[in-house]
Amino acid sequence: MRNLLVVGAQWGDEGKGKVVDLLAESFQIVARYQGGHNAGHTVVIGSQTFVLQLIPSGILRKELKAVIGNGVVVDPAALLQEIEVLEKNGITTPGRLFISNRAHLIFPYHQAIERVMENSATGQKIGTTSRGIGPAYEDKTGRRGIRVADSFDEKQFRELVASNVEEKKAAIAAKGGSLQMDAQEIASSYLELCRRLHPLVIDTSKYLNNEMSAGKAVLLEGAQGTLLDVDHGTYPFVTSSNATAGGACTGLGIAPTRISGIVGVAKAYTTRVGNGPFPSEAHDVAGEALRKRGHEFGSVTGRPRRCGWLDIPLLRYSAMINGLDALIITKLDVLDELEEIPICTSYEIAGKSTLEIPARIDELARVQPVYHTMPGWKQSTFGCKRYEDLPAKARAYLEFIRKQVGIEISMISTGPERSQTILMPGTRLDKLLPAPLVIH
Ligand code: GDP
Ligand code: IMO
Ligand code: MG
Numbered sequence: 001m002r003n004l005l006v007v008g009a010q011w012g013d014e015g016k017g018k019v020v021d022l023l024a025e026s027f028q029i030v031a032r033y034q035g036g037h038n039a040g041h042t043v044v045i046g047s048q049t050f051v052l053q054l055i056p057s058g059i060l061r062k063e064l065k066a067v068i069g070n071g072v073v074v075d076p077a078a079l080l081q082e083i084e085v086l087e088k089n090g091i092t093t094p095g096r097l098f099i100s101n102r103a104h105l106i107f108p109y110h111q112a113i114e115r116v117m118e119n120s121a122t123g124q125k126i127g128t129t130s131r132g133i134g135p136a137y138e139d140k141t142g143r144r145g146i147r148v149a150d151s152f153d154e155k156q157f158r159e160l161v162a163s164n165v166e167e168k169k170a171a172i173a174a175k176g177g178s179l180q181m182d183a184q185e186i187a188s189s190y191l192e193l194c195r196r197l198h199p200l201v202i203d204t205s206k207y208l209n210n211e212m213s214a215g216k217a218v219l220l221e222g223a224q225g226t227l228l229d230v231d232h233g234t235y236p237f238v239t240s241s242n243a244t245a246g247g248a249c250t251g252l253g254i255a256p257t258r259i260s261g262i263v264g265v266a267k268a269y270t271t272r273v274g275n276g277p278f279p280s281e282a283h284d285v286a287g288e289a290l291r292k293r294g295h296e297f298g299s300v301t302g303r304p305r306r307c308g309w310l311d312i313p314l315l316r317y318s319a320m321i322n323g324l325d326a327l328i329i330t331k332l333d334v335l336d337e338l339e340e341i342p343i344c345t346s347y348e349i350a351g352k353s354t355l356e357i358p359a360r361i362d363e364l365a366r367v368q369p370v371y372h373t374m375p376g377w378k379q380s381t382f383g384c385k386r387y388e389d390l391p392a393k394a395r396a397y398l399e400f401i402r403k404q405v406g407i408e409i410s411m412i413s414t415g416p417e418r419s420q421t422i423l424m425p426g427t428r429l430d431k432l433l434p435a436p437l438v439i440h
Contacts, residue, residue, distance in 0.1 A: 001212070001258070001260050002217045002260055002261075002432065002433065002434035003212060003217060003218045003219075003220065003254075003258055003259055003260055004023065004027070004217075004218075004219055004220065004259075004260065004261050004262075004263065004432050004433065005220040005222070005245055005248050005259050005261070005262045005263070006019055006020055006023065006219065006220065006221055006222055006263055006265060007222040007225070007226065007243065007244060007245055007248075007262065007263070007264055007265070007322050007324075008222055008223075008224055008225025008226060008228075008243060008264070008265055009225060009226055009264035009265060009266040009315060009318040009319070009322070009324070009327070010225045010226065010227060010266050010267060010270055010271070010272075010311075010314065010315075010318070011224075011225050011227045011228055011234075011270070011271065011272040011273070011278075012039075012223075012224045012225040012228055012243075012272075012273070013040075013225075013267075013271055013273065013296075013298070013299070013305065014225060014265040014266055014267050014330060015042075015265055015267065015328075015330035015331060015413055016041055016057070016221065016222065016223070016265050017040075017041025017042045017043045017051075017052060017057045018042065018043060018044070018057075018330065018413060018416060018418070019263075019265050019328055019330070019411070019413070020041070020056065020057040020058055020219060020221045021043040021045075021057045021058065021060055021061070021418065022418050022421060022437070022439070023219055023433070023437065024057065024058035024060075024061050024064055024219055025061060025435075025437060025438075026217065026219075026433045026434050026435040026436070026437050027058065027064065027217045027218060027219040027434060028063075028064065028065065028211070028216040028217055028218070029058075029064065029065045029066070029067060029208070029211060029216055029217070029218040029219070030056040030057065030058025030059070030064055030065075030066050030067070030218070030219045030220075030221055031056060031066070031067035031068075031069055031204070031208060031218055031219070031220050031221065031252055032054070032055075032056045032066075032067070032068055032069060032072055032221050032223060032251075033069045033071045033072065033220060033221075033222065033247055033248045033250075033251030033252045034069075034071040034072060034222070034223060034224075034241035034242055034243060034247045034251045035072060035073070035133070035223030035224055035239065035241050035243065036053075036054060036072060036073040036074065036075065036078075036106060036131060036133045036136070037053040037054050037075055037078040037079075037082075037106075037131050037133075037300070038053075038128070038129040038131045038133045038223075038224070038239060038300060039052075039053055039054070039223035039224065039300070040052075040053055040298065040299030040300035041053070041057045041221075041223070041299075042299050042416065043057050043060055044416040044417050044418075045060065045417070045418065046417075048089065050085075050086075050089070051299045051300075052082070053078065053082055053300065054068060054072065054074060054075075054078060054079050054082055055068065055079070055082050055083070055086070055093075055097060056068070056219075056221045057221060058219060058221070059086065059091060059093070059096070059097065060091060062091065062092075064096070065096050065097075065098065066093075066096060066097045066098070067097075067098050067099075067100075067204045067207070067208060067252070068097070068098070068099045068100060068103060068204070069100050069103070069204055069205075069208075069251045069252040069253070070100040070102035070103050070204065070205065070251060070252065070253060071103075071241065071242075071247060071250055071251020071252065072100070072103050072251065073103065073104050073105070073106050073133060073136040073137060073140070073241075074099065074103045074104070074105055074106065074148065075105070075106040075131065075132070076105065076190065076193035076194055076196075076197055077193055078106075078131075079099075079197065080193060080196060080197065083097070093200070094199065094200075097200050098200055098201075098202050098204055098207060099148060099197060099200045099201050099202070099204070100148065100201075100202075100203070100204040100205070101147070101148050101149040101201050101202065101203055101204075102147055102148070102149065102203075102204075102205075102253075103147065103148050104136055104137075104139070104140045104145040104146065104147050104148075105136070105145075105146050105147065105148060105150075105151070105190070105194075106131065106132045106133070106136040107132070107136075107146070107161070107164070107186060107190070108132075108181060108186060109135075109164065109165060109168040109179060109181055109186075110132030110133075110134075110135035110136045110139070111130060111131065111132040111135075112168065112172065112179055112181070113132075113135040113168055113171065113172065114128060114130060114131075114132050114133075114134060114135050115130065116172055116175050116177050117134075117135075118130070120175060124236055124237075125275060126236065126237055126238075126274060126275055126276070127237075127273070127274030127275040127276075128239075128274065129274075129298075129300055129301055130301075131300075133239060133240055133241075134239070134240040136240075137230075137240035137241060138240070139164070144163070144164060144167070146160045146161065146164065148194065148197070148201055149201075151190065151191060151194035151195075151198075152198070154191055157187060157190070157191060158183075158184065158187045158191075161183050161184075161186055161187040161190070162183040162184070162187070164183075165179070165181055165182075165183035165186065166183070168181075169181075204252065204253070205252060205253025205254065206253075208252055208253070208254055209253070209254060209258075212254070212258055217434035217435075220248045220252065220259070222243055222244075222245075222247070222248065223241075223243060224239045224241070224243040225243055225318075226243060226244050226264075226314075226317070226318040226321055226322060227272075227314060227318070228243055229241075229242055229243045229244045229247070229321075230242060231244075232244050232317075232321045234276050234277055234361060234364060235359075235361065236361065237274065237275055237276025237277070237361065238276075244321050244322050245259070245262050245321070245322040245323060260432060261325045261326075261428070261429075261431075261432035262322055262323055262324055262325055263324065263325060263326045263327070263328055263410065263429060263432070264315075264318055264319065264322055264324040264326075264327050264328070264407075265327075265328045265330060266310075266315055266318075266327060266328070266329055266330070267294075267310075267329070267330050267331045267334075268310065268329050268330065268331050268332045268334065268335055268397070269290055269294075269307065269308065269309055269310055269331070269334065269335065270307070270308045270309060270310055270311050270314075271290075271294070271296050271305040271306060271307050271308070272305065272306045272308075273298050273301070273303055273305045273306070274303075276361070277361060277364040277365040278306055278308060279311060279314075279344060279347060279364065279367050279368075279369045280308040280309040280310070280311040280342075280344040280369045281306055281307070281308035282307060282308045282309060286338075287306070287307045287308060288307075289337075289338075290307035290308075290334060291304060291305065291307045293334050293336075293337065294307070294331055294334040309341070309342045309343055309344055309369075309371070310343045310344065310401065311344045311369070312343060312344060312345050312346070312355075312401075312404045312405060313344070313345075313346060313347055313354075313355045313356070313357060314357065315327075315401075315404075315405045316355060316404075316405055316406070317357045319405055319406065319407050324407050325407075325428045325429075325432060326407060326408055326409070326410035326411075326427060326428050326429045326432075327401075327402075327405060327407045327408065327409045327410065328409070328410060328411040328412075328413070329398060329401065329409055329411075329412050329413070330412075330413035331413060332381050332390075332394065332397075332398075332412055332413065332414050333380070333381045333382040333383075333384075333414045333415055333420075335376065335377075335394075335397075336376075336377065336378070336379065336380050336381055336382065337376070337378065338376035338378075339375075339376050339378070340373050340374065340375055340376050341373065341374045341375075341376050341397060342371040342372070342373045342374075343371065343372050343373075343374060343400065343401075343404075344369040344370065344371055345370055345371070345372045345404060346370045347367035347368065347369060347370065348367065348368040348369075348370055349363065349366070349367050349368075353370065372400075374393070374396065374397050374400060375393050376393065377390075377391035377392075377393035377394045377397075379391045379394075381394055381414050382414060382415050382420070383414055383415045383417075383419070383420045384412075384414040384420075384422060385414075385419065385420070385421065385422060385439070386422060387412070387422050387424060390412075390422070398412065408424075408427050408428060409424060409427075410423075410424050410427040410428060410429035410430075411423055411424060411429065412424070418439065418440065419439060419440055421439050423437060423439055
């Protein structure tokens with residue numbers, strides 16, 4: 001059994017897309033388990049750049065099958081558009097892409113509700129991606145959500161949409177606004193969109209369990225990151241799903257015993273999009289420099305990402321919550337020009353040093369990061385493929401991270417392309433992969 005889970009260890013955008021595309025070569029199936037088109041997973045192959053939002057990044061390897069699990073919230077128009085872009089680039093989906101019949105659908109009224117909530121004078125402004133993700137998950141847990149399977153029965157689907165639209169109209173009116181949407185128009189357009197997706201719809205849990213039992217290796221792709229997890233992240237400044245390892249089981253309908261290993265992807269520094277506390281944020285020119293050199297602008301919304309230094313307490317927390325077997329460090333090259341590199345090694349709360357992550361958001365916002373400063377290597381690591389070829393100071397930086405987090409680093413990314421990667425030999429990742437990985 002070799003089913004590997006890849007999770008984001010920070011606030012998302014760690015480079016999961018690149019990592020999943022790269023690792024996918026050793027697997028037969030790749031599956032997404034949560035989130036929706038709030039995700040933006042970039043894969044660079046030569047002169048082509050793909051930003052995958054709902055479809056697992058492994059789809060770009062033509063021999064792989066890809067699964068969108070029950071835990072994902074699906075905007076059918078966004079998914080069809082993504083399929084179209086892939087098809088235009090010669091990547092076919094029929095017979096390769098499967099969508100769960102239990103996945104919940106995102107409707108235009110979810111985006112309308114989100115706009116009202118984000119702009120409300122009294123509520124908390126999260127700085128969401130405006131895709132309707134939160135309200136769609138609210139309907140799911142509120143037991144009024146509409147699932148892909150419901151679109152196979154027109155009469156029932158129309159009734160469900162009508163009752164949801166009525167409910168949303170009332171909710172928005174209570175906030176002093178109005179929702180101008182016609183339920184039957186929405187239902188008609190969604191029935192047509194879903195009809196186009198029907199050939200891809202299956203019971204993905206049954207499919208995955210059968211394939212796993214038959215010995216196929218499945219790569220599980222997380223979206224967002226640990227600190228955006230609705231339970232374990234910096235609540236309420238989080239997304240509305242379980243991005244952490246546990247989410248893979250509920251979001252795909254597979255047992256924890258099916259997962260043989262878990263790797264966490266982290267940048268060599270930290271970024272965050274949207275609002276909420278970020279203890280190691282660099283507010284000065286250093287933050288601006290990271291943003292510029294790392295091209296830190298959202299792949300979905302284009303918003304500038306907030307940038308800062310690596311945060312060890314958060315990485316240790318992430319390693320604990322996800323039970324990480326190995327770390328993958330990305331974007332090392334972004335630090336190449338720095339004179340010195342601060343790393344947050346602990347927090348100070350009311351004069352006391354701690355590695356704990358406070359549950360209360362106001363406390364997390366008040367922690368004082370304690371920094372250890374390491375010398376920069378001031379030399380290019382861009383595209384480096386061998387650990388021995390890294391400057392000694394870059395190796396010292398990575399070694400410091402390994403010791404502080406207590407998890408081995410199995411892979412280092414030194415550029416956006418597949419080939420710009422260092423695979424550390426003899427690490428746990430080697431043992432977790434179903435077939436040896438060759439980096440071309
Ligand atoms: P994801 O959401 O975790 O898949 O990450 P994103 O795709 O949103 O953001 C990561 C960005 O960094 C993308 O533009 C990648 O092409 C890019 N990237 C990934 N790894 C590296 C790396 O090692 N070095 C550099 N310079 N860019 C990288
Ligand atoms: P990937 O998979 C980074 C952030 C939003 C916002 C919060 C809630 O590419 O790493 P939402 O629209 O989900 O309700 O917004 O979560 N967010 C992400 N930040 N990467 C992502 O995905 C994100 N998906 C959501 O910016 O702060
Ligand atoms: Mg992203």
